Amino acid sequence: MVERYALAPMKLIWxxxxxxxxxxxxxxxxxxxxxxxxxxxxxxxxxxxxxxxIDESLFHEYEARTDHDLIAFVKMATKxxxxxxxxxxxxxxxxxxxxxxxxxALKEASTILLNELExxxxxxxxxxxxxxxxxxxxxxxxxxxxxxxxxxxVLSWFAEMKRNKERLLRAKEEVxxxxxxGAVGNYANVSPEVEVRALSYLGLxxxxxxxxxxxxxx
Numbered sequence: 001m002v003e004r005y006a007l008a009p010m011k012l013i014w015x016x017x018x019x020x021x022x023x024x025x026x027x028x029x030x031x032x033x034x035x036x037x038x039x040x041x042x043x044x045x046x047x048x049x050x051x052x053x054i055d056e057s058l059f060h061e062y063e064a065r066t067d068h069d070l071i072a073f074v075k076m077a078t079k080x081x082x083x084x085x086x087x088x089x090x091x092x093x094x095x096x097x098x099x100x101x102x103x104x105a106l107k108e109a110s111t112i113l114l115n116e117l118e119x120x121x122x123x124x125x126x127x128x129x130x131x132x133x134x135x136x137x138x139x140x141x142x143x144x145x146x147x148x149x150x151x152x153x154v155l156s157w158f159a160e161m162k163r164n165k166e167r168l169l170r171a172k173e174e175v176x177x178x179x180x181x182g183a184v185g186n187y188a189n190v191s192p193e194v195e196v197r198a199l200s201y202l203g204l205x206x207x208x209x210x211x212x213x214x215x216x217x218x
Contacts, residue, residue: 013108020054022101023073026202028052030096030180030190031087033197040087047084052077070094091189093182099214100178103204110172117165124161128154177218178204185210 001014012018031048034040055076062072070089078085089097132151137144180195182188187195187210195206207214 010109010112013105013112017054017056019101019105020056020059020073020076022104023070023097024052024054024077025104026097026100026178026198027074027077027088027092029198029201030090030092030194031084032201033194034087034090036197037191037193039194040084044084044087048081048088051081051084053079055079070097073097091182091194092180093212095213096180096182096190100180100199100202100204103175103178103214103218104202106175107172107203110168110175114165114168114172117161117168121158121161121165124154124158128152128158174218176204177207177214178202179207179210179214181206181210184212 001011003011006014028045028049031040032045035042035045053076058079059072059076062075063069066072066075074089078088081088128151130151131154132149134150135147136150136153138146138148178195178199179185180190180198181192182190192206199206207218
């Protein structure tokens, strides 16, 4: 985001650290699913959670060496891990992490917008009621027509914002998809059961038809 125009808490979603944390959350959700399904030994998830590392300077160092952001991330995150590291990023591809993480960010951003929109709706409703008897000039084609009220004018804005809220709710639903299906989306090295379980931990749903990426219309 352009720093001078960015406001908290929205800008905090798009920092590099927040992005690395989301990547880690996706990876750990998969490790947790592996353990719950008996693929990883008991205790693997807790050890991975306890020993995972986020260090931005180390990430940049590894990225400069590898010229690959996900490889650098995995090396950084597993630096302090032991046996549990073998189940970290196991069977996955970069888009499993990057695309699913982006969905989490968009969902979080949508929540912030919806919360602010609720405040706006409340303000408009109060303003409309306050001025329901405030007479103003009604215009058609830019000229005086009939008297109306400022409250009615504000109420039209309120109604429009309610429709915008419904659109935003639908958009939030549309972005709430993830994928944990491997390099070309055919589950060659990770099962659909792992995907369903891992995404449920993240509050996401699997895409109906999987590919290498999450379809961009989501």
